[in-house]
Amino acid sequence: MRSHRYWTWPLRLERRAEPSTIMRIASSPLAAVLMLLTGVVTLSALGKDPVAAFKVFFVEPFSSIYGIGELLLKATPLMLCALGLSVGYRANVWNIGAEGQLTVGAIAGSGVGLFYGAALGSWALPAMLLAGILGGMAWAAIPALLRTRFNTSEIFVSLMLVYIAQLLLSYLVHGPWRDPEGQNFPQSQALADNALMPALIEGARVTGGLLIALALAALSWWFGSATAAGFRMRVSGMAPAAATYAGFSAHGNIWLAMLIGGGTAGLAGLLEVAGPIGILQPVISPGYGFTAIIVAFVGRLHPLGIVFGSLLMSALYLGGESAQIELQLPSSVSGVFQALLLFFLLAAELFIHFRLRRPRR
Amino acid sequence: MTPAIPVPPRQVPRLALRGISKRYGSVVANDRIDVEVAPGEIHALLGENGAGKSTLMKIVYGVTEPDSGSIEWEGAAVDIRSPAQARRLGIAMVFQHFALFETLTVAENITLALDESMRAPQLAARIEEVSQRYGLPIDPGQVLHGMSVGERQRVEIVRCLLQRPRLLIMDEPTSVLTPQAVRQLFQTLRQLAAEGVSILYISHKLDEIRALCDVATILRNGKVSGTAIPREESNASLARLMVGGELKECSLLPRQPGEPRLELSDLTLPSTDPFGTSLHSINLSVRAGEIVGIAGVSGNGQKELLSAISGETSSATAAAVRLCGVDAGRASPVRRRRLGLRFVPEERLGRGAVEEMSLADNSVLTGADFGLVRHGLLQKHAARAFARETIDRFGVKCAGELALAESLSGGNLQKFIVGREIRLQPKVMLVAQPTWGVDIGATLVIRQALIDLRDAGVAVLVVSEELEELFSICDRIAVIAGGRLSEAMPSSHWSAESVGLSMTGVFEAAARPEPA
Numbered sequence: 001m002r003s004h005r006y007w008t009w010p011l012r013l014e015r016r017a018e019p020s021t022i023m024r025i026a027s028s029p030l031a032a033v034l035m036l037l038t039g040v041v042t043l044s045a046l047g048k049d050p051v052a053a054f055k056v057f058f059v060e061p062f063s064s065i066y067g068i069g070e071l072l073l074k075a076t077p078l079m080l081c082a083l084g085l086s087v088g089y090r091a092n093v094w095n096i097g098a099e100g101q102l103t104v105g106a107i108a109g110s111g112v113g114l115f116y117g118a119a120l121g122s123w124a125l126p127a128m129l130l131a132g133i134l135g136g137m138a139w140a141a142i143p144a145l146l147r148t149r150f151n152t153s154e155i156f157v158s159l160m161l162v163y164i165a166q167l168l169l170s171y172l173v174h175g176p177w178r179d180p181e182g183q184n185f186p187q188s189q190a191l192a193d194n195a196l197m198p199a200l201i202e203g204a205r206v207t208g209g210l211l212i213a214l215a216l217a218a219l220s221w222w223f224g225s226a227t228a229a230g231f232r233m234r235v236s237g238m239a240p241a242a243a244t245y246a247g248f249s250a251h252g253n254i255w256l257a258m259l260i261g262g263g264t265a266g267l268a269g270l271l272e273v274a275g276p277i278g279i280l281q282p283v284i285s286p287g288y289g290f291t292a293i294i295v296a297f298v299g300r301l302h303p304l305g306i307v308f309g310s311l312l313m314s315a316l317y318l319g320g321e322s323a324q325i326e327l328q329l330p331s332s333v334s335g336v337f338q339a340l341l342l343f344f345l346l347a348a349e350l351f352i353h354f355r356l357r358r359p360r361r
Numbered sequence: 362m363t364p365a366i367p368v369p370p371r372q373v374p375r376l377a378l379r380g381i382s383k384r385y386g387s388v389v390a391n392d393r394i395d396v397e398v399a400p401g402e403i404h405a406l407l408g409e410n411g412a413g414k415s416t417l418m419k420i421v422y423g424v425t426e427p428d429s430g431s432i433e434w435e436g437a438a439v440d441i442r443s444p445a446q447a448r449r450l451g452i453a454m455v456f457q458h459f460a461l462f463e464t465l466t467v468a469e470n471i472t473l474a475l476d477e478s479m480r481a482p483q484l485a486a487r488i489e490e491v492s493q494r495y496g497l498p499i500d501p502g503q504v505l506h507g508m509s510v511g512e513r514q515r516v517e518i519v520r521c522l523l524q525r526p527r528l529l530i531m532d533e534p535t536s537v538l539t540p541q542a543v544r545q546l547f548q549t550l551r552q553l554a555a556e557g558v559s560i561l562y563i564s565h566k567l568d569e570i571r572a573l574c575d576v577a578t579i580l581r582n583g584k585v586s587g588t589a590i591p592r593e594e595s596n597a598s599l600a601r602l603m604v605g606g607e608l609k610e611c612s613l614l615p616r617q618p619g620e621p622r623l624e625l626s627d628l629t630l631p632s633t634d635p636f637g638t639s640l641h642s643i644n645l646s647v648r649a650g651e652i653v654g655i656a657g658v659s660g661n662g663q664k665e666l667l668s669a670i671s672g673e674t675s676s677a678t679a680a681a682v683r684l685c686g687v688d689a690g691r692a693s694p695v696r697r698r699r700l701g702l703r704f705v706p707e708e709r710l711g712r713g714a715v716e717e718m719s720l721a722d723n724s725v726l727t728g729a730d731f732g733l734v735r736h737g738l739l740q741k742h743a744a745r746a747f748a749r750e751t752i753d754r755f756g757v758k759c760a761g762e763l764a765l766a767e768s769l770s771g772g773n774l775q776k777f778i779v780g781r782e783i784r785l786q787p788k789v790m791l792v793a794q795p796t797w798g799v800d801i802g803a804t805l806v807i808r809q810a811l812i813d814l815r816d817a818g819v820a821v822l823v824v825s826e827e828l829e830e831l832f833s834i835c836d837r838i839a840v841i842a843g844g845r846l847s848e849a850m851p852s853s854h855w856s857a858e859s860v861g862l863s864m865t866g867v868f869e870a871a872a873r874p875e876p877a
Contacts, residue, residue, distance in 0.1 A: 228734045231725060241712040244673050245704070246726045247694030
C-alpha cells in the first residue's frame with residue numbers, strides 16, 4: 001500500500017460548537033486596532049512619520065473645543081442614519097439609499113423653512129424637522145412600495161434613488177429655488193435665524209441635533225428590546241421562516257423598516273442644512289448616508305455600538321481632512337481608512353462562529 | 362473489484378478506528394471509539410441522535426479531524442485530511458441530504474462530483490453499466506428536478522460506485538424511501554458486499570439493521586456501548602444498548618371522535634415554487650378526539666399542504682379550509698391561531714423556533730395572545746415563566762429558560778416546541794414529522810403528549826414519513842402522493858404494503874377497505 005501525502009493548508013477553519021461571546025464583543029474594537037496598524041504601515045510606506053501622522057490624524061483635530069464640536073457635529077448625521085438603517089438591517093430589509101433619503105429630507109425641510117419660515121415664526125423649526133422626516137420617509141416609501149407590490153430589490157431601488165435625489169436637488173438650486181441675489185451661484189437663499197438649529201456649545205458648530213440623535217438612540221434601544229413590533233422585526237431578520245410561521249406580516253416589517261430608515265435619514269439631512277450649512281446647495285453631504293452603513297455594522301446594529309461607531313467614523317473624516325492639509329495626503333485617505341475598518345470588521349466577524357485550528361501531524 | 366467469495370474471518374480489516382476522540386468545546390462527541398470493518402462486511406453504526414455517529418463518519422470521510430486516535434486503512438496508518446483524499450483511498454459516502462443541482466442532468470451532476478475528468482459519452486456508458494449491474498435504473502440524460510427522492514439517492518449511489526469504492530458509507534439512507542424502495546436498496550447493498558465492498562450503515566431503525574447488517578457497533582453518548590450480531594438480537598435488546606434502559610410503549614385506547622374540527626374541501630393549490638408540488642382537490646376531515654396521520658415520501662406535497670392549513674399560504678377560496686366550523690382558507694396564520702389551530706412545523710430551527718433567541722423569547726413567537734404581549738409591549742416575566750413551566754412539564758433538558766434555542770439538542774427543542782403549542786390550548790393540532798431525528802426517550806414523550814391531546818378532545822393531524830409511528834399513534838391514516846391525498850381510513854385497514862403502494866400514487870388498488 002502506497003502511502004499518500006498531500007499538502008494542505010497549515011491552518012483550518014472549524015465551526016465553533018457555539019458562537020464566541022468574546023469575539024462578539026471584541027470584533028469591533030479588534031477591527032479598529034487592525035485598521036490603525038494597517039494605516040500606520042501604509043503611511044510609513046508613503047514616507048510619512050507614523051507617529052506624527054497618528055498625531056495629525058487622531059490628536060490634533062480634537063485638541064480644541066471647536067475640534068470636539070466638529071467631531072460631534074459630523075457624528076450626528078452618521079448616528080441618525082445608522083440608527084434608522086440598523087432597524088431595517090436587523091429585520092433583513094436592506095435600505096442602501098439613506099444618502100438619497102437624507103437629500104430629499106433636506107429639500108423638504110429647508111423648502112418649508114425657505115418659503116414658510118417667516119409666516120411660521122417660532123414654529124418654523126419644528127415644522128422643518130417634521131417636513132425633513134416626512135421627506136425622507138416619502139423617498140424611502142418608493143422602494144418599500146415596489147418591494148411589497150412587485151418584489152423588486154429594495155437594495156437596487158433605494159440605491160438608484162440616491163442619484164435621482166441628488167439630481168433633483170441640483171435642479172432646484174440651479175433652477176427654481178436659486179437665490180435671485182446670489183450672483184448666479186447654484187444655491188438657495190440663506191435660511192433665516194428662526195429656521196436654524198441653536199448651537200449646543202459656545203465656540204463650536206455642533207447643534208441640538210446631537211441631542212435628538214442621542215434621544216433616538218435610547219428610543220431605538222427601547223423599541224428593539226421592549227416592544228412587540230421590535231421583537232417581530234428581530235425575528236424577521238434572524239429567521240424569516242419563523243416570522244412567516246408566527247404570522248408576522250412581512251410587508252408590515254418592510255414598510256416599518258423603510259419608513260424608520262427614511263425618516264431618520266431625512267431628519268439628518270434637514271439638520272445639516274438647518275445647522276452647519278444654513279443654505280441649500282448642490283452638495284450637502286460628503287456621503288453620510290453611505291458611511292452610515294459602515295457605522296451600523298461597526299456598531300453591530302446595536303444603538304450603543306452605533307453611538308460609538310459614529311464617533312469613530314466622524315474622527316476618520318476629520319483626521320482625513322487634517323491629513324490632507326498637514327501631510328499633503330489625497331482626500332481619499334479617509335475613504336481608505338473607512339474601507340479598512342469595514343474589511344477588518346467583516347473578517348473579524350467570521351471568528352464569532354469559526355475558529356482556526358492546526359491540523360494534527 | 363474482487364469476485365464474490367465469502368469473507369474469511371480474521372483478515373486485515375478494511376478500516377480500523379482506534380481510540381478516536383473528538384470534542385467540540387465542552388461536548389465530547391466521540392470518546393475513544395474503536396471500530397473495525399472487515400472487507401465485504403455490512404457494518405451498522407447504531408445510535409440515537411447526538412450519540413456521535415455523524416461526527417465519527419465525518420472523521421472517516423476527512424471532513425473533520427479527530428483530536429486523538431488513529432485510523433488504519435487496509436492495515437496501514439493514514440491521516441485522512443480531506444474528502445478528496447478519502448475518495449482516493451477508496452472511501453465513498455452517500456449523504457442523508459443530497460448535494461445535487463436541480464437544473465442539471467444526472468450525468469452533469471455526476472461529472473461535477475467526480476475527481477477525475479471523463480468524456481461525456483464514456484461517462485454515460487459507465488453510468489448505464491453501473492446502474493444495470495446493481496439494479497439502480499437511472500437515465501443519464503434526465504434533468505434532476507422532477508426526480509423523486511429515491512431516484513436522487515440512486516444517482517448518489519451510482520456516483521459513488523463509479524469511483525469503485527472499497528468502503529461505502531450510507532448515512533440514514535432509508536428515511537426518504539418507500540418500503541419497496543428500501544428492499545431494492547438492500548439488494549444492491551448485499552450485492553456490493555458480496556463483491557467485497559465494505560459498507561458502513563448508519564441508522565437508528567432497528568428492523569432494518571437486523572435485516573441487513575452483519576455486525577453492529579452501538580454508540581451511546583459518544584462512547585461504544587456494545588457490539589452485536591444484529592440477526593441474533595431483538596429490537597428490545599438493541600434498543601437497550603442504544604438507550605441504556607427499558608422503554609415504555611404508548612397505548613392508543615379506542616375512543617369515539619366528536620365534531621369535525623379541521624375540514625379540507627376540494628383544496629387545490631398550484632405551487633408557486635417551480636420545484637414544488639401542486640395540491641389537487643384534497644378532501645380531509647379531522648374530528649375532535651382523533652389522530653389522523655398522513656403518510657408519504659417527502660416532496661409529495663406535505664410541505665404545501667401544511668402551509669395551506671397553517672395559513673402561511675392562502676387558499677383560493679375561504680371554504681377550502683374550515684377550522685372549528687369557520688371558513689378560514691383566506692385567513693392569516695394569526696387569525697387561524699385565534700380559531701384554535703396550533704402547528705409544530707418540520708423545521709425546528711429557523712421556523713418553529715429562532716436559533717439565536719432564548720426559549721423565553723421563543724415562547725412569544727406564538728404565545729403573544731396568552732399574556733406574553735400586552736399593549737404592544739413584551740411581558741418578559743410572563744414569557745420566562747411560560748418557558749420555565751414548559752421546560753418543567755415536558756422534561757426539556759436545557760440550561761434554563763434563557764438558553765438559546767440552538768443550544769438544545771434536536772429532541773429537546775422538539776419537546777419544547779410541542780410543549781409550547783400544547784400549552785397554548787389547541788383545538789386543532791397540526792404536527793409535521795413529530796419525532797424526526799429525535800431520540801427514543803423524547804419520541805415516547807412526544808407521542809404520548811399527542812395521544813393525551815387526542816384523549817382531551819383535540820383534533821390532531823400528524824404528517825410523518827415514519828410508517829411505524831403513524832401505525833402506533835393514529836386512528837386513521839391517509840397517504841399523500843403527487844399532491845393528491847387518498848381517503849383517510851382506519852389504521853387497521855392499512856398494511857405496510859398497501860401504504861407503500863399508495864405512496865407511488867396508486868390509491869384505488871391499495872385502498873381496499875374490508876367489507877363492513
